[in-house]
Amino acid sequence: QAGEAVPVAQRGSWTSFLKSIASFSGDLSSLTAPPFILSPVSLTEFPAYWCERPELFAAIADATTEEARALAVLKWFMSTLKGQYTSRNESMGSEKKPLNPALGELFYGVWPDKNGRGQTDLLVEQVSHHPPITAYVIENRSKGLKLVGHSAQKTSFSGGSIIVKQIGHAVLTVKLPAGGEVQYLVTLPRLRIDGLWYGSPYIELSDHSYIVGGGYTCNIEYKGKGYFSGKAHTFKATLSPIHSSGDIVVEGTWHQNSKITHGGSGSFHDVSAPKEEVTAVGAEAGGEMGGMETRKLWQFVSKGIREGDFDSASKEKTRIENEMRQRRKDEAASGTTWPMKHFKPLGSDPVYEKLAVLADITPETEDTYVFQDNWPATLRS
Ligand code: HCR
Numbered sequence: 358q359a360g361e362a363v364p365v366a367q368r369g370s371w372t373s374f375l376k377s378i379a380s381f382s383g384d385l386s387s388l389t390a391p392p393f394i395l396s397p398v399s400l401t402e403f404p405a406y407w408c409e410r411p412e413l414f415a416a417i418a419d420a421t422t423e424e425a426r427a428l429a430v431l432k433w434f435m436s437t438l439k440g441q442y443t444s445r446n447e448s449m450g451s452e453k454k455p456l457n458p459a460l461g462e463l464f465y466g467v468w469p470d471k472n473g474r475g476q477t478d479l480l481v482e483q484v485s486h487h488p489p490i491t492a493y494v495i496e497n498r499s500k501g502l503k504l505v506g507h508s509a510q511k512t513s514f515s516g517g518s519i520i521v522k523q524i525g526h527a528v529l530t531v532k533l534p535a536g537g538e539v540q541y542l543v544t545l546p547r548l549r550i551d552g553l554w555y556g557s558p559y560i561e562l563s564d565h566s567y568i569v570g571g572g573y574t575c576n577i578e579y580k581g582k583g584y585f586s587g588k589a590h591t592f593k594a595t596l597s598p599i600h601s602s603g604d605i606v607v608e609g610t611w612h613q614n615s616k617i618t619h620g621g622s623g624s625f626h627d628v629s630a631p632k633e634e635v636t637a638v639g640a641e642a643g644g645e646m647g648g649m650e651t652r653k654l655w656q657f658v659s660k661g662i663r664e665g666d667f668d669s670a671s672k673e674k675t676r677i678e679n680e681m682r683q684r685r686k687d688e689a690a691s692g693t694t695w696p697m698k699h700f701k702p703l704g705s706d707p708v709y710e711k712l713a714v715l716a717d718i719t720p721e722t723e724d725t726y727v728f729q730d731n732w733p734a735t736l737r738s
Pocket residue numbers: 385386390394403404406441442452453454455508510519521523550558560
């Protein structure tokens with residue numbers, strides 16, 4: 358039955374929301390949705406999903422051969438997908454609509470050192486509001502690992518589902534113990550948001566994503582129910598050496614586990630153990646959060662949503678949005694633009710161009726946001 362999970366009083370507005378997305382293509386984040394589907398978390402917190410198993414990220418640095426390193430990168434990547442795409446269903450009952458970040462919104466966090474894995478730092482900046490683009494860096498300095506990326510989405514509606522094409526990519530740089538470094542290009546899968554009619558959206562991944570670099574290409578194919586295994590959240594990753602033969606194939610479900618089915622044997626990834634959430638860190642003196650830091654900026658909106666006080670959440674959200682609108686008007690009047698704090702935009706990415714060609718990835722180039730290496734002192738003391 359339509360709207361089963363939708364509170365009775367919100368069924369009308371849910372139907373209108375679905376109608377508006379059915380005839381809409383572009384920036385979904387700007388559409389007003391009914392309260393039951395609102396998440397109290399801003400999209401600037403999402404890059405933390407890349408490192409909620411910090412020991413797997415750190416383990417990339419311990420690999421001593423190209424093959425072992427490519428497998429470690431794949432294992433870390435596969436282990437992030439459960440958090441990236443199913444964690445809201447677990448914590449909030451369904452996929453929800455995240456808070457649409459303000460231009461210049463910031464999020465800083467840390468996973469502390471444990472068992473010699475080293476400290477991992479996270480820095481996120483909203484580098485565009487229309488369209489929303491989030492840039493991020495995750496670095497484990499002691500292990501010589503750095504992931505820099507940006508994320509944007511293009512949405513459309515098809516067959517009752519929202520289709521999300523992810524725009525953007527990440528580059529992982531690994532410092533080698535013998536000197537020098539190796540880089541991996543990480544591209545992102547396509548999303549289908551199903552279950553809308555029932556008011557309980559969930560994500561399925563489709564198409565392909567790639568990891569390319571360090572002498573290997575890896576083509577990861579995603580399927581849902583009714584494809585090669587008939588199971589939800591299925592994937593098949595084919596890891597191929599660039600200069601020789603001998604593929605390694607890994608198959609399984611990205612939200613559970615997988616095994617090596619060709620070119621080796623044994624279990625590969627397993628995400629049944631609990632993940633480790635990032636600790637948010639304020640960038641101001643004494644670890645305080647500044648006004649543009651996510652959890653401070655949205656604190657009363659988030660509180661309202663969490664406590665079911667949607668009136669105050671909506672008033673506070675309108676106040677923030679009006680303040681941002683005024684800021685943009687003032688900038689236009691004075692001929693200035695909001696300066697990025699941590700990144701510099703670049704219209705093409707030479708690392709992407711060099712690596713994408715090895716796996717025939719299109720487009721041939723993408724924008725990038727170059728990190729200015731200016732970590733706040735609170736993360737670097
Ligand atoms: C599509 C989405 C915003 C973008 C979110 C992204 C793609 C962001 C980058 C992360 O690495 C992974 C990620 C996971 C989220 O699942 C995805 C969001 C799901 C819904 C949201 C839409 C803008 C809101 C749609 C509204 C629905 C739920 C009614």
